[in-house]
Amino acid sequence: MDQGLWRRSFSSFPGYGCPRCTRGSLGLVSKTMSTVQATYADRQHREEGYHPYNDVTRFACLLQCDAFSCGEVVAVSGDITHDVDIQYDEDGAQEHYRPEYLPRSMFPAPPVFRLSDQLPKHCAEHLSAAFGLMWGDTGACANRIRVFVEALLDHYGIPREGMTKKSKPTRYDLSKRIDLFEDQKPGHKTLFDALRWVGNLGSHAGPMKWDTILKCFQIVEHLIEILIDDKAGAIKALAQEIVDKKGKI
DSSP states (O other), rough: OOGGGGSBBBBBBOOOTTTSSSBBBBOOOGGGGGGOOOOOHHHHHHHHOOOOOGEEEEEEEEEEOOTTOOOOOEOOOOOEEEEEEEEEEEEEEEEEEEEEEEEEEESSSOSSSSOOSSHHHHHHHHHHHHHHHHHHHHHHHHHHHHHHHHHHHHHOOSSEEEEETOOOEOOOHHHHHHHHHHSSSSOOOHHHHHHHHHHHHHHHHHOOOOOHHHHHHHHHHHHHIIISOHHHHHHHHHHHHHHHTOOOO
């Protein structure tokens, strides 16, 4: 996952990966770009004077995959915002405002990282939904990541229900299920708990910080690599082969 690629706003569209073929890159179809300023903002500018921070302009456009055999189309919409650069000259500090795109929706959403072919379909579907939600509702995105964790534990057969010490049926919360998984596969509790806490906050507190969402996706990608793709196991096997052959490999 390239964190630098996933900025909240940008002056030109990054080369996101295609959500369909995962091989091509998405590029702006320039003739589709459309921007419209809200009438009330235009009136305010005329009455009070223009300032970039008071601008209210929406945009819509299409991105298209550059892979010849794919050509998937992604619809994007959002706001035009302004970032400020401070430059100094003989007259002192000068403010220069740079317009940027701030997407509120992308469909189908480009993947933040490439999903493993070994990832169960129902787990992949939750992550794909989270990739789309991140643009418009970071709280819902965090919650969907939490749902992914539940689905991943389902994949490993971690029960959602059990019995109390008094032999009464009880429904396990996510914290309990994570503990059960830790008993089965030690060493992953902190990773799961981090996603659980952020998911809980997203469910109850609403919007999350953009950087927090990106950090969660980093953790998810790592979990998939070590649990689903078993990259740690592959490296250990490689090391063992070298040891067994005393370096003569």
